[in-house]
Amino acid sequence: MKNSYNKMLLASVISTALLSASFAHATPTTQATSQVGHPLRTSSAPQYQNIDLDSRYQSKQLFEHESNLFWGKGERIKVLSQTGQSLAYTQASDHVHPILTKHSRKMQQAIIQVDDNVYLGYGFGLDTPVMIEGDDGIIIIDPGESVQMAQAVKAQFRQITQKPVKAIIYSHNHIDHISGVRAWATDAQVNAGEIQIIAQEGLTAAVANWSSNLGTLFGHRTSYTGAKHVEEGEHGTVNDGLGPRFMQGDISFIEPNVVFKDRLDTTIAGVEMQIVNVPSETKDEIVVYLPNQKILHAAEVLQGENFPNLHSIRGTKFRDPSMWFKGIDIMRQFDTEVMINSHGRPVEGKAAVSNVLTAYRDAIQFTHDQTIRYMNKGMTPDELVEVVKLPEHLAHHPWLGEHYGTVAHAVRQIYVGYNGFFEADPWQLEPMAYEQRAKAFVEIMGGRNNIISTAKAAIQASNYTFAAEILSYPITVNKQDMEARSLKAQAYKAWAAEQVNINWRNWALNAAAELEGTRDFSNLISFASADVLTALPSVQIFDMMTSTLIAEKTLDVNMALTYRFTDTQESYTIEIRNGIAQLHHQALSSSDVEIVTTRQVLNQILLAGTNAQQVIGQTMQTGEFKFATGNIQGFGQFMGYFDQPLSPEELMLIVR
Numbered sequence: 341m342k343n344s345y346n347k348m349l350l351a352s353v354i355s356t357a358l359l360s361a362s363f364a365h366a367t368p369t370t371q372a373t374s375q376v377g378h379p380l381r382t383s384s385a386p387q388y389q390n391i392d393l394d395s396r397y398q399s400k401q402l403f404e405h406e407s408n409l410f411w412g413k414g415e416r417i418k419v420l421s422q423t424g425q426s427l428a429y430t431q432a433s434d435h436v437h438p439i440l441t442k443h444s445r446k447m448q449q450a451i452i453q454v455d456d457n458v459y460l461g462y463g464f465g466l467d468t469p470v471m472i473e474g475d476d477g478i479i480i481i482d483p484g485e486s487v488q489m490a491q492a493v494k495a496q497f498r499q500i501t502q503k504p505v506k507a508i509i510y511s512h513n514h515i516d517h518i519s520g521v522r523a524w525a526t527d528a529q530v531n532a533g534e535i536q537i538i539a540q541e542g543l544t545a546a547v548a549n550w551s552s553n554l555g556t557l558f559g560h561r562t563s564y565t566g567a568k569h570v571e572e573g574e575h576g577t578v579n580d581g582l583g584p585r586f587m588q589g590d591i592s593f594i595e596p597n598v599v600f601k602d603r604l605d606t607t608i609a610g611v612e613m614q615i616v617n618v619p620s621e622t623k624d625e626i627v628v629y630l631p632n633q634k635i636l637h638a639a640e641v642l643q644g645e646n647f648p649n650l651h652s653i654r655g656t657k658f659r660d661p662s663m664w665f666k667g668i669d670i671m672r673q674f675d676t677e678v679m680i681n682s683h684g685r686p687v688e689g690k691a692a693v694s695n696v697l698t699a700y701r702d703a704i705q706f707t708h709d710q711t712i713r714y715m716n717k718g719m720t721p722d723e724l725v726e727v728v729k730l731p732e733h734l735a736h737h738p739w740l741g742e743h744y745g746t747v748a749h750a751v752r753q754i755y756v757g758y759n760g761f762f763e764a765d766p767w768q769l770e771p772m773a774y775e776q777r778a779k780a781f782v783e784i785m786g787g788r789n790n791i792i793s794t795a796k797a798a799i800q801a802s803n804y805t806f807a808a809e810i811l812s813y814p815i816t817v818n819k820q821d822m823e824a825r826s827l828k829a830q831a832y833k834a835w836a837a838e839q840v841n842i843n844w845r846n847w848a849l850n851a852a853a854e855l856e857g858t859r860d861f862s863n864l865i866s867f868a869s870a871d872v873l874t875a876l877p878s879v880q881i882f883d884m885m886t887s888t889l890i891a892e893k894t895l896d897v898n899m900a901l902t903y904r905f906t907d908t909q910e911s912y913t914i915e916i917r918n919g920i921a922q923l924h925h926q927a928l929s930s931s932d933v934e935i936v937t938t939r940q941v942l943n944q945i946l947l948a949g950t951n952a953q954q955v956i957g958q959t960m961q962t963g964e965f966k967f968a969t970g971n972i973q974g975f976g977q978f979m980g981y982f983d984q985p986l987s988p989e990e991l992m993l994i995v996r
Contacts, residue, residue: 403692409450409462411696412688416678420453421496427463427584433574439840440578443743446645447584451496452686454678455633457611459500460686461493465587466580467516468682469493470637472630474609477506481628481637482682483520486589490520505529506609507536511639511682512625513546515591516582522592522871530594536608539596540617540624547593547872548880556985558655559866564993565654567846569859576849581744581842582644582683591869595876618667621648621659627671634677636693641667642700644684646744647730650704651753653843658757661708661750668701684739696739703734707747711754720763721752742841778816788814788824795827804835815855819995829855851994864988874943878905879925881942882912886921888982895919901978902931904968907938916981933970933978941965 403411410417428444429436449463457473461484469490470481478501484490508525510518521537529535563569566586567577580586598604604615614629620641628637641664643649650661672694679693680686687693710728719727725748734740762768771777785791791810798807811828814821829852836848853859873881882903900915904927911927927934941955941964948955959965960972967975 408446409448409452410686410688411692412678412686415688416455417686417688418453420451420459420500422451423449425449425463427465427587429573429578431574435574435837436578437838437840437845439741440743440842440845443581443645443741443842444579444584446685447579449584451500454635454680454686458630458633458635458680459497460680461496462685463584464493464496465489465516465585466583466683468583468680468684469497469520470680471497471500472611473501473503474506474611477503477609479507479509479608479611479613480505480524481509482511482517482639483508483524484587485516485519486587487520487523487592488589489587490523492587493520494523503609505535507538509615509626509628510537510539510543510596511627511637512540512622513543514622514640516586517640517682518543518547518593519591519869519872521594522590525594527594530597533597536598537594537596538598538600538604538606538615540626541599541601542624543599544595544877545880546622546624548876548884554655556991559864560988560991561654561993563864563988564847564850565652565843566865567849568863568865569850569853569861571860577842577846579842581646582640586865588863588865591866591872593869593872593875616670618670619660620664620667623663625667629674629676631675634675636671636674636676636679638671638679638681640682641671642681642684642696642739643744644681645739645741646684647703647740647742647746647750648700649745649843650707650750651745651757653749653847658753660757661704661754665701665704665708668697668704672697672701699734699737700739703730703737703740706730706734707750708754711751712758715755715759718764721755724751724755744841744843746841746844775816778813781813782817785810785813788817788821792824792827795824795831799827799831799834802834804831804838807831808835815995825855825857825995829853854992854994859989861988870947870949873946878903878908878910878912878939878942879923881946882914883923885914885982886923889916889919889921890981890983891919894981897981899978899981900928900931900933901975902927902934902969903942904934904936905939905942906936907940910939916978921982931969933974934968935965935975936968937965 405412405414405417407414407419409419426444426448428447430441430444432438432441447463452460452462454460459471459473461469461471465485467482467485467489469484472479472481478497484493505524508521525535525537530537566580570576572578572585577585600615600617602617606613606615611630612632614631615626616629618625618627618639618641621643622640625639625641627639627641629635648664650659650664652659675690676693677690678686678688679696687696707728707730711724714724714727728747728751729735730740730747772780782788782791785794791814795807795811798804798810808828808831811824811831814824815828818824832848832852832855836845836852839845839848850859894916895918897916898918900913902911902913904911911925913924913926913928913931915922915924915928937959941959944959945952945955956965956972
């Protein structure tokens with residue numbers, strides 16, 4: 341840490357010295373000065389002019405094939421078949437920005453072939469499963485986002501070959517890249533070594549995080565990101581940015597049986613592969629390079645034909661942009677002639693691949709570096725979004741449309757990721773209590789009726805987000821103020837129609853549904869899959885429990901519960917101690933309750949959901965679940981100290 345700080349300090353000293361030297365010979369107007377007179381602080385975004393785009397990025401060599409399904413001449417890529425369907429909404433509408441409509445029209449359902457043995461199931465969902473046909477079997481990269489979606493792609497692939505699955509590669513841990521695995525493999529096949537499931541070593545722990553630890557919140561927020569509580573089509577979601585639509589269904593998971601850290605060189609079914617960890621969107625992201633064919637599977641290092649989600653507004657840990665663009669530099673070292681992706685259309689030709697990779701990494705570095713630059717001038721997120729703008733050659737690059745990520749919300753997260761929430765003004769450390777603050781703002785603004793009138797005028801003037809912001813205060817004061825809620829919903833619907841970013845649009849439409857009380861929960865996304873939980877290592881099952889302890893009920897409680905698994909020879913103890921729950925990776929002799937059972941029985945309990953008590957009762961009768969210490973009453977008391985998540989209907993994000 342000290343060394344890192346010293347490097348930063350040295351860089352700052354060097355920069356200051358160089359700047360001082362340059363200003364010593366500059367005219368006074370060389371310094372950029374804002375209207376309030378701060379040196380080097382501009383009041384608007386910098387202007388980038390006179391850039392020769394074609395000479396720098398060879399953009400003329402990057403062109404779409406007439407099929408609208410890939411980039412390139414079609415010398416090695418061809419459209420093998422099409423279903424004639426699109427899961428995206430492709431009709432023109434006053435309620436959908438035309439740029440988003442154009443984006444939807446790139447997503448027709450098709451099987452795309454590269455050379456004679458690589459096939460993409462494109463447009464069948466958010467993810468694009470890939471089949472590589474080898475001598476005596478096939479390799480699947482990214483099995484799909486649900487079992488049902490994977491089965492739809494599998495039906496298409498099985499028209500090409502009936503060779504058995506030899507390996508499945510998870511490109512990274514996200515739900516849309518792993519959850520269709522049971523369409524391709526069984527536990528028995530994986531346990532017997534008939535099928536390799538290959539992943540970076542950090543994948544399983546990452547799956548445990550999103551499926552259990554914050555699964556309730558992430559699932560709920562993802563439903564907002566995908567506009568899952570409103571109808572599909574012109575008044576709802578039109579595409580999902582990365583692909584036409586997240587195809588929901590059964591969420592499955594089989595733990596990898598082949599893991600590696602940095603690189604795995606392997607040959608499967610006669611296909612030579614170099615599998616390399618490229619930390620980017622996730623730390624466990626891996627790309628697959630076929631050296632004999634010079635084909636690169638870029639995973640989600642490139643998030644399709646979109647400026648990347650350097651931060652996901654659904655909620656995620658900090659994504660380090662510096663790590664991301666340096667990861668792309670690893671990919672640029674491959675001698676690639678065809679690039680395929682987990683999202684977006686494939687790219688053919690060395691020049692085109694180089695063009696895309698270079699522009700993509702430059703856009704990330706530009707956003708990162710310029711944010712850091714202006715942070716060092718004291719700017720806060722609200723100021724940063726006004727000055728950090730991509731230059732023309734990147735802003736207008738066909739693979740950097742802001743349909744999925746945006747520079748604006750990336751900039752805000754870069755600030756928080758490096759600096760934290762505190763913007764340096766001490767009131768932020770102890771602001772007035774949330775509801776009390778809302779009441780004070782309503783009073784300062786001249787009362788509730790004045791806010792309503794002002795919001796109506798703001799909507800009339802197309803200042804939609806300002807109207808929504810000021811309406812938040814009377815809604816917080818009175819959550820049943822349906823006039824204010826309806827007006828805020830109106831503002832969000834109008835704002836949504838103007839958005840080229842699908843995530844911004846979807847959040848606005850779902851927020852409007854919450855405000856109006858019209859959310860439809862039949863299509864919500866849930867990360868809490870019992871199948872995923874049963875596939876996780878035991879330690880992660882118990883570790884997730886610790887963050888659900890009801891601390892206020894246990895400040896005077898000292899109690900311990902031990903599980904012993906006779907089939908896996910594992911023992912774990914959860915100790916409640918004055919408001920915290922500590923996980924021990926062994927049995928404590930002082931446990932108040934000790935259960936002797938098997939991991940298989942625990943899986944049955946997890947799969948049973950609301951019927952878990954019935955399974956426990958049945959396995960107690962058979963002796964498969966028994967108490968070495970304590971009894972069922974003590975077990976019930978212990979479990980009563982742990983909280984239950986809110987239902988999606990109870991969890992409010994906007995009306996609060």
